Amino acid sequence: MAENFQVAIDGPASAGKSTIAKILATDFKYVYVDTGAMYRAITLAAKKAGLAYEEEKKIIALLPQITIRFEPDPLMQRVFLNGEEVTDDIRSTEITNNVSLVSSYAAIREDLVKRQRSIADSQNVIMDGRDIGTTVLPNAQVKIFLVASVSERAERRYKENIAKGMTTNLADLKADIEMRDYKDSHRKISPLVQAKDAILVDTTGQKIEDVVSEITKIIKNNQYQ
Template structure:
C-alpha cells in the first residue's frame, strides 16, 4: 500500500511543528516530530555528562537510546528510554546544542532510517530541516515554511514565558540567527528548500491562515 507523505521543512520557529500537528490531526495522519528526536539525543548527551560537541561520544550513545512518542494534550509527549522528556528537550541548553548534534553523520543516519520506516507504514506529516530533500525525497507534498527572524524570536519568547523561561528576546534572535547559519551550512543534510517544495511565508499570518494555505496546497497535490 502506498502511503501519503507530507514533508514540512523550514528554519527554527517558522511554525513547522504547530502546523504539522494540526494537519496530522485533521487528516488523521501520524505526526512525526523529527526535531524532538534530535533534541532527545542532545538531552541524552547532557544526562550522560557528554559534551554535545564530542561527535564520537554522542554517536556511541545511539545504540542505548529508544525515542518514542505518545498522544497528549496540548502537545505530543516525548519519551527517552521510557522517561518523559517533553519539556526537558525545550530547554535553552538543548536548543543551543541540538544543531551540532543533528549534524553528526551517525546521528542523522540513525534518525533518518527510523523516520523512513515510520513513513513506509503510515500516512505521515513530518516536519524538520531536511525532510523534503533527504528523508522523504519522494513525498507527494513538500512545504517550506519561512518567517522573519524577529517574528520567530517573538514566537519562541512567548512560548518560553508560558513555561517560566526568561531568555531575553535579543538572546533568542541571536540564537535563531546562529541556528539558521549552522543548519544551512552543515555538511550533511543541510537546511535547504527542495526544488519541488512550495514556499509559504508565515510572517504576519495567524495559525489558522497558514493551515488554510497549506491545506489548499495538499488538496491540489493529492487530488
C-alpha cells in the same frame, strides 16, 4: 512513489512548523513526526551520559541503546527517551543551544533518518524538520518550506516563553535563532535548504489558521491527483 501519503514540512527555527503540522495531522488523521525532537532527544541522552557535546564518537556509541517514542496528546506531542518522559527537558536552553552541533554528526543523521523513514513506510505522515523534503522523504507527495522573518520568529518564541513563565530576552532569542539557522544551513550533510519541488509558504504576519487553511488546500489538491 510511496502508497501512503507523506507531507514534508521544512524550514528554519520557529517558523511554525510543529504548530501547523500538529493541527494538520489531527485534521487529516495522519501521524505527526517531530524530527527536531529526535535530534533534541539524542542531545539530551549525551548530557544524561555525562558527555561533552563535542564527544562525537562517544555520543554515536550511545545510539544502539537509545529508544525514542512519541505519544500523541491533544495539547502537545509527548516524547519519551528510553522510556522516560522528556517532553519539557528536550526544550531547555542548554539542549537548544547544542542540538545543532550534535545533529551535524553524520552517524547521528544516518541513524535518525533510518528511524524516520521506517515510521513513514507504513502509515500516512506529516513530518517536520530541516531535511525531510530533500533527504528523508524525497518522494513525499507534498513538500512545504515554511519561513517567516527572523524578527517575527524571535517574537513568537518570546511570547511562547513568557506564556510558559520562563525568563527570556528578545535580543538573545533573536541571536540564538540566527546562530542556529546559520549552523543548520551551513552544515555539510543535509543542510537546511528548500527542496526544488517544495512550495514556499511565508508566514510573516499570517495567523496560524490562515497558514493551516493554505496548506490544507495544497494537501487536498495533491491527494486527488
